[in-house]
Amino acid sequence: MRLKLVPSDTSIDFLRHRRIAFVFSLLLVLSSIGLFLSKGLNLGIDFRGGILIEARNSTGPADISGLRRNLESLGLGDISLQGFGAETDILVRVQRQEGDEAAQIAAIHAITASLGEAYDVRRTEFVGPTVGAELAEKGLLAVACALLAIMVYIWFRFEWQFSIAAILALAHDIFSTVGLFALTSFEFNLATVAAILTIAGYSINDTVVVFDRVRENLRRYKSYEITDIINKSLNETLSRTVMTSVTTLLALGAIAVFGGAVLRDFALAMIWGVVIGTYSSIFVAVGFLSRFDIRHQEPDDGVEVPETERS
Amino acid sequence: MLQFQLWKKLLVAVVLLGGVVYALPNLVNGQAASILPGEKINLGLDLRGGSHLLLRVDIDAVRQERLDTIADTIRQEFRGAKIRFSGLDLRDNSVVVKLRDASDADAAQSIINGLGQGVSLTRDNDIYRIAFNDAGMMEMQTQTVQQSIEIIRRRLDPKGTKEPVIQRQGLDRVLVQLPGVDDPEAVKRLLGRTAKLTFQLVDSRMTAAEAIDRGRTPPGTALLRSASDYGRSYVVEKRVMVSGEMLDSASAGIDQNNRPAVNFALNTVGARKFGKVTGDNIGRPFAIVLDGKVVSAPVIQSQIFGSGQITGDFTVAETNELALILRAGALPAPLIVMEERSIGPGLGADSVAAGEIAAVIGLVLVAAYMVASYGLFGALADVALVANIVLIIAALSALQATLTLPGIAGIVLTMGMAVDANVLIFERIREELARGRSVLAAIDGGYQRALSTIVDSNLTTLFAALFLYIFGSGPIKGFAVTLAIGIVTSLFTAVMVTRLLIILWVERKRASKIIL
DSSP states (O other), X not given: OOOOSSOSSOOOOGGGGHXXXXXXXXXXXHHHHHHHHHTOOEEXXXXXXXXXXXXXXXXXXXXXXXXXXXXXXXXXXXXXXXXXXXXXXXXXXXXXXXXXXXXXXXXXXXXXXXXXXXXXXXXXXXXXXXXXXXXXXXXXXXXXXXXXXXXXXXXXXXXXXXXXHHHHHHHHHHHHHXXXXXXXXXXXXXXXXXXXXXXXXXXXXXXXXXXXXXXXXXXXXXXXXXHHXXXXXXXXXXXXXXXXXHHHHHHHHHHHHXXXXXXXXHHHHHHHHHHHHHHIIIIIIHHHHTTSOHHHHSOOOOOOXXXXXXX | OXXXXXXXXHHHHHHHHHHHHHHGGGTOOTHHHHHSSSOOOEEOHHHHOEEEEEEEEOHHHHHHHHHHHHHHHHHHXXXXXXXXXXXXXXXXXXXXXXXXXXXXXXXXXXXXXXXXXXXXXXXXXXXXXXXEOHHHHHHHHHHHHHXXXXXXXXXXXXXXXXXXXXXEETTTEEEEEEESOSOHHHHHHHHSOXXXXXXXXXXXXXXXXXXXXXXXXXXXXXXXXXXXTTOOEEEEESSOXXXXXXXXXXXXXXXXXXXXXXXXXXXXXXXXXXXXXXXHTTTOBEEEEETTEEEEOOBOOSOOOSEEEEOSSOOHHHHHHHHHHHHHOOOSSOEEEEEEEEEOHHHHHXXXXXXXXXXXXXXXHHHHHHHHHHTHHHHHHXXXXXXXXXXXXXXXXXXXXXXXXXXXXXXXXXHHHHHHHHHHHXXXXXXXXXXXXXXXXXXHHHHHHHHHHHHHHHHHHXXXXXXXXXXXOTHHHHHHHHHHHXXXXXXXXXXXXXXXXXXXXXXXXXXXXXXX
């Protein structure tokens, strides 16, 4: 007996709901942009500069409120103190200090001294303002270049309408992921940028699989309506789409639960990305594609109808 | 049509064998490991613990120093050539001087030309402005950064056993990666001072209190503060008796009161100079100056030649560090920490353990789900999945790429995504079977028709990994590397290995029917 989350012969009319999906996606993207502009991102020290110290109490559970009083008395400005993973572990984040780099180093000294002997410092990260700005710039550049390369590749392999639809879907995924980070105030750091790029890779992967099938079916069923071809393609690839999403989610779930506190946020962002990427491949990318008159654009390039059709 | 040429079978066999051989050093230890050709995976600092420091070499300080020297040279040479001048000063990173008499222009010009290629002169009537030009700055930067790297290496790794990465980045930066550091603060203390050591005579014409009152010191002297916190100051002659370059050795020791101190010995040049000055100045105090602050100011009791002792308010650890720094030599310029990421060894080990657990659980879940969905074929895909992980480990070991914590996440993620190629193929085979094709034709067709999709979808992910690698830093680069390696190896295992396994199975069983 095989486990089948999707029955073999589905014929779901995905495009019938494209108007609802379109409105939903539009609202999602607009509210993401709105949240980003109004609430902003909780930028980590990677981009904003600042200090992060992870420490473990060797004598028992961490006394967070006591530590907070001590740390706040240091007068280092905005300090965030939280438990991290185990109950003995804490994470201290301090905003960028006034003054030059030496002032930052002095602040690290002050914090480790304030934690006292019982606390074993496990991780110290300090990013100066110059480096923070550079990392932000590099992160943006990486995302922009990756998007551009993907767009060019899709354009090269498919028609321009596919390329535009794919990029719209990708932008949808990236905006809504950024929106999620603005909404939840999860820390947005270098790992988040890596997660976003991986989400982009996963989402485009998913989109390409559907596009490949649409292109194939366009050639095979020349007399069909475009919406029928698209619906047929979506149904034919649905089983694979679900299968791959589930295996990827299983792997990510393992990282989120067992991979330790450092990787948890990364895995959670990716899990969201897999869900939104799968949704956007079906409803955004293919939804837009269905609005283009792709049949006229599909040149008769002498591609043979696959032999299966002749049998 | 369902042929798998011999060379392809051989290729699969060779690649898998190579994978096992290169992956093995990560499992075995000691004697057995030495006969294997490969090496263990290079763990990133976030996994084995260590310090990552991005330092900026303060070139401005060097430029200021060199301009001071140029100003001194000009003062002396102009006086020697009887050129009358005024307003010799440093302004906006250049030396400015005004000639009193226009007829001295040629003589002044030739003196300035003698300063070297690195400086350029701009003239505004009788005002001369001397500054470093682009070539001069470039040379200064290269030279300063290279000297700094050398000194940093000597300070951090005096025995040459720690394998630190110390490399120049950009124009004026140095990246330091030091594995296995327990105390990152100690590293910063070692790099935190330039350690310019000088011995200078204390001037007795004026006390420090008088100098502060009058707001000036006698010509040729300067007011220096004490290094200890008592707030004392000393009026010290600018002339340097002996400097750190003349040190032959330095070591931690104790003084006659059993307090920690640093013993030093001078080289021949230094010893001769020191002997002469101390012989001429018995009874006068001299200042031991470290980075512009007076560490101590002992009175010269008798002529001192080759060796001496630096006493002060030190702990034993401080004398050890000071001795090490003095042996390594002075940094040409101060270093400024721009970025620091230090991971303790405990956290690194915890991360490796957590990553391993996540990987094993992820693998088991994905493998079980594949078997549940595709039965025997799923099991074959699982074999390929294990082969894929072996190949990723082998590739990381062979390339000596660095495995970071996000890199482990990349491997686990790859496991989820690697089966995608097989899913695509199996779904195609299902479709072909549903169309009523024979087993062999269905398998063959499934592979052929899924291939272009697989290549398209994997290439796009490869683009994302590529740009992550180019623009990413540290751990993120590690993620990009494992992601990219994972894509390539999963293409190979999914397309070649499972295909071979399936063909072997079909040939053996002569299956006329398969359930997928």
